[in-house]
Amino acid sequence: MFYREAGQFKTTYPSDMAVFPIAQDRIGLGLILAAAFILIPLFASDFILSSVMIPFLVFSLAAIGLNILTGYTGLISLGTGAFMGVGAYACYKLMTIFPGVNIIIWIISAGFFSALVGIIFGIPSLRIKGFYLAVATLAAQFFLQWCFVRIPWLYNYNASGAIEVGTRTLFGIPIVGPNATPEARYYVMLCIVVALTWIASNIVHGKIGRSWMAVRDMDIAAELMGIKLLDTKLLAFAVSSFYAGVAGACMMFLWYGGGEASDAFNINQSFLILFMVIIGGLGSLIGSFFGAAFISILPTVLKFGLPAIGIPLSGATAEHLIHILVGALIIFFLIVEPHGLARLWQIGKQKLRMWPFPY
Amino acid sequence: MKFRHFALGAAAAVLAGATTLPVQAQDTIYVPLLTYRTGPFANSGIPIADGMHDYLRMLNERDGGIGGAKIVIEECETGYDTKKGIECYESTKGKNPVVYNPYSTGITLQMIPKASADKIPVLSMAYGLSASANGNTFPWIFNPPATYWDGASAFVRHVAEQSGGFDKLKGKKLGLIHLDAPFGKEPIALLEALSKKYGFELKLYPVAASDMQNQGSVWLNIRRDRPDWIYNQGWGAMNPTAVKEAAKNNFPMDRLVGVWWAGGDDDARGGGDAAKGYKSLNFHAAGTNFPVIQDIQKHVVDKGLSKAPKDKVGENLYNRGVYNSMLIAEAVRNAQKITGKKAITAEDMRKGLESLNITDARLKEIGMDGFAAPLKLTCEDHNGHNKIYVAQWDGTKWVKGSEWMEPLTADVMPLLNAAAEDYAKANNWPARTEACQKGS
The missing domain is CATH 3.40.50.2300 (Response regulator)
Known part of the structure; x- marks a missing residue:
């Protein structure tokens, strides 16, 4: 009834090929952005901002990164956690070597270091595929994590091996460090995520994205069509690691605010992000957001939300119950829709077009 | 809101x-x-x-x-x-x-x-x-x-007391088996400083967090080096494993001293009868x-x-x-x-x-x-560097294995500041x- 494209005629090719061809979608996107930029900072508590929204955005970014590699190019990676770590340590080193430069520049630049490392560990992808590639990226995970512990230069010879984040400002407002308000950190995070998502959307809908998908669907055919496999795969690794690196830097600087970094980027982190991508939907940007929301927000909301609505759950029992509940929900959603939440969303939209008179 | x-x-x-x-x-x-x-x-x-x-x-x-x-x-x-x-x-x-x-x-x-x-x-x-x-x-x-540094210094003091004075530390081999993470690496700086001062040799045995329950190779090195004493800066599953391995390798149990976090009853119990004599620093009974x-x-x-x-x-x-x-x-x-x-x-x-x-x-x-x-505690000193003692596992429970002793605060303070x-x-x-x- 409301979600119907009748009467929306496309008169130019660009409007026909637009990412959001339906007017309602564009309005919806605008509403979501308005809510994210205005309503949430206005009405959400500090806890919601710093423990729900910022982690969600960080994981969304990391999930987009992995989705580019696994969802769009079909290369399985178990090294996302480590690539995030490279971003965090690169950002830390850059920040301490050049303290005068704004931290946002370093958060973004950290992605390039991560991209470089991603390219190096992506080289085997030309020869090996599938599960074997997963094992090769697992090597990246272990090797890099070993570096994070064993190369004290990376954490400036800190006795506790921790990344220490002092206060950094943007236009005089602290955005990083203990004095930064959750609102400020949220806005910075949101701007980074919106900008990078927009770039990712343009990449995957353009020539590069199409070559990635061609490689994913059948690499021999892609090669015959003139797509250079090595270049394409390495580019996917680079872009994916770039996103992961920026996400890692954001995680350490905007969310955690420093701390014991080597442990934060362990193999569990890699798995978590892989699960986000699988549950959210492979090869879908909106799926990355769904997956991140499902895996990162749900446990927090259950843990702190259930007591808030009057269900007295606390401590270890709650923790165990949440594990059971989240596990059950994962299985439920994968049975209902093996292609992830993004596919579920698409089906929902399709149904909505017929509503209330399905034929 | x-x-x-x-x-x-x-x-x-x-x-x-x-x-x-x-x-x-x-x-x-x-x-x-x-x-x-x-x-x-x-x-x-x-x-x-x-x-x-x-x-x-x-x-x-x-x-x-x-x-x-x-x-x-x-x-x-x-x-x-x-x-x-x-x-x-x-x-x-x-x-x-x-x-x-x-x-x-x-x-x-x-x-x-x-x-x-x-x-x-x-x-x-x-x-x-x-x-x-x-x-x-x-x-x-x-x-x-x-602090952990006080703990490590108390270990050195305990070794000195057991060997008959700080001058006897010269030429001794002291090992540190530690979790290869910030927590585990914490005492290294202090032990290095003390080894220079008292002339003992410090051997490091890092255990990766993923290998906590698989310390075979680490203990092979320990067997090769034959340290006189070992200080264990471990946590979680690493401790019972270390105690078990020490028993298996015939390391004298009363020369294995854990930091206070390596002093759980289950840590020692894991070693069975052979764990008798295992020591751990403590600050309460x-x-x-x-x-x-x-x-x-x-x-x-x-x-x-x-x-x-x-x-x-x-x-x-x-x-x-x-x-x-x-x-x-x-x-x-x-x-x-x-x-x-x-x-x-x-x-x-x-x-x-x-x-x-x-x-x-x-x-x-x-x-x-x-x-x-x-x-x-005072405004300057938020720690106190209080007295510590060495607890010893008697096979079923922890008992006192030494008198209360002061850590080597004089060596700790410069590092700390x-x-x-x-x-x-x-x-x-x-x-x-x-x-x-x-x-x-």
């Missing part, structure tokens, strides 16, 4: 209901306990959590709280996970907590800048950042009764033979208010939780005395902690005679503005 108030109110109501406290606004002191009863380190976390909870609960049951103010205890599960730890911090900091006990080095490191900015004291009891003992740099952080533990049994455990199984009460890590809560309670009491208020704030609590002075007489009053050494200075410089740390609260 409305939601926040609603959520807080609802949470408070639920909490009050769950702990059967009167809902009426009475003078209360809110103490969040960050505990971990789940996750890979739950084995060690559960007895500590029980001990902390039970002592505070006992004060509520027996005395009606501290100085007439009920203690509102809320446990927040961290699973020893830094991420969940921050969540716990963020979700509880709005409810006027008087102090935080992070119970994980990772969470402590996170919390040091945050809590300092939010002006809430952190009591990281004998863990966390060693440098935070410097009260001039870290007015909001307290880590009594001893184990066992139930103290009035305070008996009060807990009477008022809390026997009434079914504790989560701890009856036979676990009085185990070493349980008593450590009790000791931790005793520090909280005594600091609250001290803060009440200073300010004359019943329901103190975090600000008052900081003063209470800073001028904390637990004397022998006071220990006796609270039923802890012989349970722990006296403790005194340098580390505090480094921290301040690296973080553009603000200078202390809080006035000094002189001890009473």
Whole structure:
């Protein structure tokens, strides 16, 4: 009834090929952005901002990164956690070597270091595929994590091996460090995520994205069509690691605010992000957001939300119950829709077009 | 914003209901306990959590709280996970907590800048950042009764005493088996400094976190090097494995000394009969033979208010939780005395902690005679560098294996002050503005 494209005629090719061809979608996107930029900072508590929204955005970014590699190019990676770590340590080193430069520049630049490392560990992808590639990226995970512990230069010879984040400002407002308000950190995070998502959307809908998908669907055919496999795969690794690196830097600087970094980027982190991508939907940007929301927000909301609505759950029992509940929900959603939440969303939209008179 | 108030109110109501406290606004002191009863380190976390909870609960049951103010205890599960730890911090900091006990080095490191900015004291009891003992740099952080560096120096002192003097250390081989993580690497700097000073050789045996239960190769190296003594800076599953491996490799058990966190009953029990003689540093006694533990049994455990199984009460890590809560309670009491208020704030609590002075007489009053050494904190010294003793496993329980001894504070202090200075410089740390609260 409301979600119907009748009467929306496309008169130019660009409007026909637009990412959001339906007017309602564009309005919806605008509403979501308005809510994210205005309503949430206005009405959400500090806890919601710093423990729900910022982690969600960080994981969304990391999930987009992995989705580019696994969802769009079909290369399985178990090294996302480590690539995030490279971003965090690169950002830390850059920040301490050049303290005068704004931290946002370093958060973004950290992605390039991560991209470089991603390219190096992506080289085997030309020869090996599938599960074997997963094992090769697992090597990246272990090797890099070993570096994070064993190369004290990376954490400036800190006795506790921790990344220490002092206060950094943007236009005089602290955005990083203990004095930064959750609102400020949220806005910075949101701007980074919106900008990078927009770039990712343009990449995957353009020539590069199409070559990635061609490689994913059948690499021999892609090669015959003139797509250079090595270049394409390495580019996917680079872009994916770039996103992961920026996400890692954001995680350490905007969310955690420093701390014991080597442990934060362990193999569990890699798995978590892989699960986000699988549950959210492979090869879908909106799926990355769904997956991140499902895996990162749900446990927090259950843990702190259930007591808030009057269900007295606390401590270890709650923790165990949440594990059971989240596990059950994962299985439920994968049975209902093996292609992830993004596919579920698409089906929902399709149904909505017929509503209330399905034929 | 409305939601926040609603959520807080609802949470408070639920909490009050769950702990059967009167809902009426009475003078209360809110103490969040960050505990971990789940996750890979739950084995060690559960007895500590029980001990902390039970002592505070006992004060509520027996005395009606501290100085007439009920203690509102809320446990927040961290699973020893830094991420969940921050969540716990963020979700509880709005409810006027008087102090935080992070119970994980990772969470402590996170919390040091945050809590300092939010002006809430952190009591990281004998863990966390060693440098935070410097009260001039870290007015909001307290880590009594001893730092890891004090612990390592106490180990060296113990070796010296057992070998007949510090001059006998020359030419000895001391090994450090440690978790290859910040926590485990902490004592290296101090042991290196001491090895230069006393002329012993230091051998390092790192154990990766993923290999905690697979230390075969590490012990092969130990067998090759034949160190005279080994100091174990381990945690979780690493400890029982180390004890087992030491037994398997015929390493003399009374020359394996663990840091205080390697002193769980289950750590030693894992080694079976062969673990007899295993040593661990300690700063409080184990066992139930103290009035305070008996009060807990009477008022809390026997009434079914504790989560701890009856036979676990009085185990070493349980008593450590009790000791931790005793520090909280005594600091609250001290803060009440200073300010004359019943329901103190975090600000008052900081003063209470800073001028904390637990004397022998006071220990006796609270039923802890012989349970722990006296403790005194000052504005400059937030640690105390208190006396430590070596506990020894007799096959079924921990007993005293040495007299109380002072750590080598003179060797620790220069390192500590340098580390505090480094921290301040690296973080553009603000200078202390809080006035000094002189001890009473």
